[in-house]
Structures are given as C-alpha cells and as structure tokens.
Amino acid sequence: MTKRLSLPDPILFFLALATTIVGLFLIFDAGYARSIASGDGPIPREFKMQVLFAVASLGIGLLCARIPIDLWKRLAVPGFGLCVALLLAVKVIGVEMNGAKRWLDLGPFNLQPSEFAKFGVIAYLAFVFCQRKPWVERTKRFKHWAQWLDAVAVPKVVRAWPALLVLFVVVMIEFEPDLGTAAVVAAVAYAMFWLGGVSWKSMLAITVIGLSGVAALTIKEPYRVDRILNHSQRWQPDHVDDVGYQTTQSEAAMASGRLLGVGIGSGRAKHIMPAATTDFIMATVGEEFGLLGSLTVIGLLAALTLRLIILARRSPSRFGQLILLGTAAWFGIQSCTNILMANGTVPPIGIPIPFISSGGSSLIALWIALGVCQAAAVPKLKMEEAHETGRDRWGDRRSRLSRA
Numbered sequence: 507m508t509k510r511l512s513l514p515d516p517i518l519f520f521l522a523l524a525t526t527i528v529g530l531f532l533i534f535d536a537g538y539a540r541s542i543a544s545g546d547g548p549i550p551r552e553f554k555m556q557v558l559f560a561v562a563s564l565g566i567g568l569l570c571a572r573i574p575i576d577l578w579k580r581l582a583v584p585g586f587g588l589c590v591a592l593l594l595a596v597k598v599i600g601v602e603m604n605g606a607k608r609w610l611d612l613g614p615f616n617l618q619p620s621e622f623a624k625f626g627v628i629a630y631l632a633f634v635f636c637q638r639k640p641w642v643e644r645t646k647r648f649k650h651w652a653q654w655l656d657a658v659a660v661p662k663v664v665r666a667w668p669a670l671l672v673l674f675v676v677v678m679i680e681f682e683p684d685l686g687t688a689a690v691v692a693a694v695a696y697a698m699f700w701l702g703g704v705s706w707k708s709m710l711a712i713t714v715i716g717l718s719g720v721a722a723l724t725i726k727e728p729y730r731v732d733r734i735l736n737h738s739q740r741w742q743p744d745h746v747d748d749v750g751y752q753t754t755q756s757e758a759a760m761a762s763g764r765l766l767g768v769g770i771g772s773g774r775a776k777h778i779m780p781a782a783t784t785d786f787i788m789a790t791v792g793e794e795f796g797l798l799g800s801l802t803v804i805g806l807l808a809a810l811t812l813r814l815i816i817l818a819r820r821s822p823s824r825f826g827q828l829i830l831l832g833t834a835a836w837f838g839i840q841s842c843t844n845i846l847m848a849n850g851t852v853p854p855i856g857i858p859i860p861f862i863s864s865g866g867s868s869l870i871a872l873w874i875a876l877g878v879c880q881a882a883a884v885p886k887l888k889m890e891e892a893h894e895t896g897r898d899r900w901g902d903r904r905s906r907l908s909r910a
Contacts, residue, residue, distance in 0.1 A: 734853055
C-alpha cells in the first residue's frame with residue numbers, strides 16, 4: 507500500500523491516520539448525546555462533517571507529499587502571503603459566531619484561516635532561516651551616527667522584518683478575537699526563532715516583548731483577567747458555576763474516570779459541557795476511558811511529534827529540517843496546552859487538541875503540514891534520483907522534438 511502511495515515515511519503516515527481515526531471515534535462518542543437531545547438524531551453533525559473533512563484531508567495530504575520540497579520552498583513566501591490575505595478577508599467579509607469573527611463562508615462549510623496561518627508561519631520562517639547568513643557583530647567605532655545607522659541599525663531592522671510580519675499575523679488573529687490560536691502561532695514562531703539560530707540577545711528581546719504583549723492583550727479583555735485571577739479559586743461556590751465551570755467539570759470528569767474509565771457512553775461531562783467535541787474533548791476521554799485512554803491519545807500525539815524530530819535529523823535540506831522541527835513544535839505545544847487546560851493546570855484559552863478535536867480547517871491544515879513533512883523526509887539519494895529522472899525525461903522529450 508505504501509509503495510502505491512509513494513510515501514517517503516509510512517510510519518508518519520500511519521501514526522497520523524491512526525490518530526485521525528481515533529479522533530473520529532471520540533468526536534462521535536462525545537457528541538451523540540447532545541445530538542439526540544437536540545433532535546438531530548444519533549449521529550452528531552460534527553462527526554459527519556469531520557468524516558468528510560478527514561477524507562478530503564487525507565487526499566490533500568497525499569497530494570502535498572508528492573510535491574518536491576524544493577517547490578515547497580519556492581511556495582513558502584506566496585503561501586504565507588495567502589494566509590495574510592485570508593486573515594484580512596476575515597476582517598472584511600468574515601462570518602461572526604458567538605461574538606467572534608474567525609471564519610469565511612464557503613457555502614457548504616466555513617473556513618478558518620487562522621488554522622492555516624500556523625503552518626504558513628512555519629514554512630515562511632523556515633524559508634527565511636534556511637538562507638540567512640549568521641549576523642556579524644560590528645565592534646568598530648563609527649565617526650558619524652549615519653555610518654552606524656547604515657552599517658548596523660538598518661541591517662538589523664531588515665533582519666527583524668520577518669518577525670514583524672509574524673507579529674502582524676498574531677495581532678490579526680487575536681483581534682478576531684482568538685487569543686488561543688494567536689498564542690499557539692506566537693509560541694511556534696518563538697520555537698522557530700530558536701531553531702533558526704537567532705542570537706541570545708535577540709531572543710531575550712523577543713521574550714520581553716512577547717511577555718509584555720501577552721500582559722497587554724490579557725488586560726485588554728476583563729474576562730481574561732477574571733479567568734486568570736480566579737483560576738486558583740475555581741472550586742469556590744461563587745466560581746464553580748461561573749468562570750470556573752468548564753474547568754471544574756472537566757477536572758471532575760477526568761478524576762472520576764480513574765484508571766480504566768466509567769465505560770464507553772457512560773460519561774456525564776459530554777451532556778453538560780459546551781465544548782464537548784472541541785476544546786474539552788479530553789474530559790470525555792479521561793472520564794470514559796480513564797487514565798489509560800488519556801495516555802493512549804497522548805502517546806499517539808507524542809509518537810507523531812517524536813517521529814517528526816527523528817525525520818528532521820535525516821532530512822537532507824535545511825529548509826526540510828526546519829519544516830519538520832517547526833511542525834513538531836506545533837503539535838507538541840498545542841497538544842500540551844490543551845491537555846493542561848483540560849486537567850485544570852492552566853485557565854481555559856480555547857485551544858483544540860490536534861487530530862482529536864472536531865474542526866475541518868484544523869484537520870486540513872494538519873494534513874497539509876504532514877504532506878509537506880513527507881516531502882521533506884525524502885532521503886538525499888532519492889532526491890538525486892528524482893532530479894536525474896526529471897533530467898532524463900526532459901532530455902528524451904527534447905530529442906523527440908528535435909527528431910520531429
């Protein structure tokens with residue numbers, strides 16, 4: 507089967523496929539009770555849509571895997587520009603739901619551009635860092651400030667330009683408002699800066715600016731401040747049914763599951779939680795399948811992340827290495843944040859768990875990233891063979907044209 511699909515790394519493919527299938531099962535389990543209660547029948551709408559998106563995502567991922575990594579490198583900047591254009595389109599013609607304007611109406615379904623921006627930022631920064639030369643610190647004294655401006659200040663601003671573009675994307679996503687996705691994009695970009703070899707002085711400046719920005723964005727919305735300040739007191743009688751409702755219900759569900767869970771379909775959390783199939787789907791996993799079920803989901807995501815890191819060590823191109831490591835950082839950061847949110851370690855900030863939570867845009871973006879990672883994982887020998895084959899075919903074509 508893998509030979510027919512021409513997959514450079516079948517292990518990565520089957521890990522992602524298994525995680526997607528597990529996600530479909532869990533979405534059905536977490537959503538059917540509410541679907542019946544609302545009169546929509548035993549099959550949840552989220553499950554139906556996720557199945558369709560899973561089939562489409564699989565096809566898109568396999569198609570992306572067949573495109574050479576060199577072509578993906580050339581598409582990195584236009585792809586990032588497309589992500590920015592889609593985010594701007596959301597501001598103008600976006601669909602508003604529950605007080606947030608995050609989607610584009612495409613008829614049969616809504617598209618969430620911020621999900622694609624996660625990988626768009628990874629690919630763009632991978633392109634920037636794979637060809638950037640190390641910064642040479644100039645220590646000589648300049649006779650005039652204009653000389654320093656020309657030799658030091660302007661080049662530093664030029665080198666900082668990609669970071670400013672990423673910051674622009676983060677701010678646009680936050681103003682939808684969607685602080686959770688904005689935080690993931692910012693965290694993944696921070697990881698890419700480190701992987702790309704940004705100096706410790708610049709990393710320190712980015713850290714200070716980033717923490718200041720997080721503080722400012724938190725203060726901007728009073729409900730965010732309430733969530734953070736009251737999180738440690740979420741079990742108090744005046745908070746347990748208010749700001750702490752989702753977290754306390756999720757914690758109670760996961761605790762009641764113990765080691766083996768209360769049994770498939772016997773959970774309580776999915777009947778009462780508003781985000782049972784999205785941000786808090788792990789509450790149902792922990793409640794019905796216990797600690798072992800939660801560890802199975804975590805193990806699949808950890809195996810995916812580890813496989814990407816292993817492939818990065820083998821990738822023949824710097825761009826491919828950064829794509830693989832950036833995607834691993836994305837999967838790891840988002841998975842850990844969702845799990846910490848579900849078990850009450852951090853306040854809820856609206857971050858789904860990859861492959862497991864329902865969401866068509868998220869699933870398509872994940873499989874696009876995996877397709878590009880497959881292309882990046884092609885061994886050097888196979889890349890050279892592919893280039894030679896391409897040259898031979900072009901030579902044969904030219905000879906046939908000359909004979910004609």
